[in-house]
Amino acid sequence: MAASGSSNGALWIFGYGSLVWRPDFPHRESRPAWIRGFARRFWQGSTDHRGVPGAPGRVVTLVREPARACWGRAYRVESDAAGAVLAGLDQREKGGYERLEVELNLAVSATPSMSPTRTARGSERAAGLVYVATERNPNYLGAAPLEQVAAQVRASRGPSGDNPEYVFRLADALREMGAEDEHVFALEALLERRVGA
Numbered sequence: 001m002a003a004s005g006s007s008n009g010a011l012w013i014f015g016y017g018s019l020v021w022r023p024d025f026p027h028r029e030s031r032p033a034w035i036r037g038f039a040r041r042f043w044q045g046s047t048d049h050r051g052v053p054g055a056p057g058r059v060v061t062l063v064r065e066p067a068r069a070c071w072g073r074a075y076r077v078e079s080d081a082a083g084a085v086l087a088g089l090d091q092r093e094k095g096g097y098e099r100l101e102v103e104l105n106l107a108v109s110a111t112p113s114m115s116p117t118r119t120a121r122g123s124e125r126a127a128g129l130v131y132v133a134t135e136r137n138p139n140y141l142g143a144a145p146l147e148q149v150a151a152q153v154r155a156s157r158g159p160s161g162d163n164p165e166y167v168f169r170l171a172d173a174l175r176e177m178g179a180e181d182e183h184v185f186a187l188e189a190l191l192e193r194r195v196g197a
């Protein structure tokens, strides 16, 4: 587990799940960003945020897919705040995630044109940290047919709220950014969104 993720004194943190829409830590700036070689999947079980022990919800993790790129949001944290921010994130992501150092591609525009396989023109590179839940963690659920994922999400609730809300907020944030993610949007479509949700 790497803990660096810093470029020119600043720490960059890449969020691709709840960290896209609820960072809840101090940061200097945030930018749409992508990382190469990963796909976002609802394959991680959540027993502390969107489910409970014995009835886990499903949240996202990253899986290695060399031909793909995953879009999210990168946050620049001042070096004097980095220790406290990482301690807070380690606590928040303690349900199976570990830190990984990755190369970030930071969009220069707030609404770049993007897709899961295409990369945006005009990006800057920086080292960053991402929280990833691998199949080694005890809450890992892995792949399942999307209808089964949707049924589990629909039925789950945890201390952070309803599991469908997690999907809707993520889908909204990606859409707002102009990012495509067929896995997230297909799951959202299966969840029969209610008006105002």
Ligand code: SIN
Pocket (backbone or CB within 6 Å): 014, 015, 016, 017, 018, 019, 020, 059, 060, 093, 131
């Ligand atoms: C992330 O958002 O980057 C990690 C997964 C999550 O907390 O939903």
